[in-house]
Amino acid sequence: MNQLNKLPTRERILHMLKMSGSLSAKEITSELQITEMAVRRHLSTMERDGLIESKLIRQTMGRPTSVYGLTELAEGLFPKNYHTLTLDLLGELENEVGEETIRLLFEKRRDKLKLQYESSMEGIPFAEKVKKLAQIQNENGYMTEFEQNDDGNYVLKEHNCPISQIANRYNQACDCELSLFKSLLNTEVKRTECLAQDGERCIYIISNRE
Known part of the structure; x- marks a missing residue:
């Protein structure tokens, strides 16, 4: 079993953003295999806590999409030597x-x-x-x-x-x-x-x- 799967959802999202860079709620939902509503609830809480920040990415077609990335505060949670x-x-x-x-x-x-x-x-x-x-x-x-x-x-x-x-x-x-x-x-x-x-x-x- 992937060690990442053993982590709480909040930590899994942080690790995903660290490994993959900015992701949309839809991409995170697809990876975690939980409801988009649950993902957005976690994202809202993490954004409030200053761990992630969102920005709008314009698409060639359709409406702009919000993507989420780590803040400097969140980066400090990962080991550094x-x-x-x-x-x-x-x-x-x-x-x-x-x-x-x-x-x-x-x-x-x-x-x-x-x-x-x-x-x-x-x-x-x-x-x-x-x-x-x-x-x-x-x-x-x-x-x-x-x-x-x-x-x-x-x-x-x-x-x-x-x-x-x-x-x-x-x-x-x-x-x-x-x-x-x-x-x-x-x-x-x-x-x-x-x-x-x-x-x-x-x-x-x-x-x-x-």
């Missing part, structure tokens, strides 16, 4: 020019991120700055939440690290993230737990300046 290539390249670079160059690369990335985000931090209360930082990290895939302690300081927790495989090998990535937080918030920030050092999450204690 970018980190392996990155680690290989960093390893080669380290062997050629030394560890100091690796540190400089991470620092340049930190400086680039600072330039990218610092304007959004200007002129807002400190609490809003912490909220904005959490939002930025969430958008970058860190699954971030924050809260304010009784002492007035903030605790920011990252439950995921999109670059964990790299950070596990190169702690400079973690050091630069901490430095970035300090720079954007202009306050003392301490990391008390780190995913790259066998922690369950990354935890930052942010001193309240107000």
Whole structure:
């Protein structure tokens, strides 16, 4: 039996679109051997969830046909080994020019991120700055939440690290993230737990300046 047939209908549709490219509801129905109404219900839900998008294709004859394709969000559901290539390249670079160059690369990335985000931090209360930082990290895939302690300081927790495989090998990535937080918030920030050092999450204690 085809392994794809064992998947739930939603996952089967995603795999079909990944393998075949854009498909119409009729083509998906024909492949899945279920009713077109059921297919359209799945497509509607997946489009609402941001996993697929539709576009009209004009025909030489007849009415235009809607076809469905994967969004960038859906593409992220499929395995990718970018980190392996990155680690290989960093390893080669380290062997050629030394560890100091690796540190400089991470620092340049930190400086680039600072330039990218610092304007959004200007002129807002400190609490809003912490909220904005959490939002930025969430958008970058860190699954971030924050809260304010009784002492007035903030605790920011990252439950995921999109670059964990790299950070596990190169702690400079973690050091630069901490430095970035300090720079954007202009306050003392301490990391008390780190995913790259066998922690369950990354935890930052942010001193309240107000």
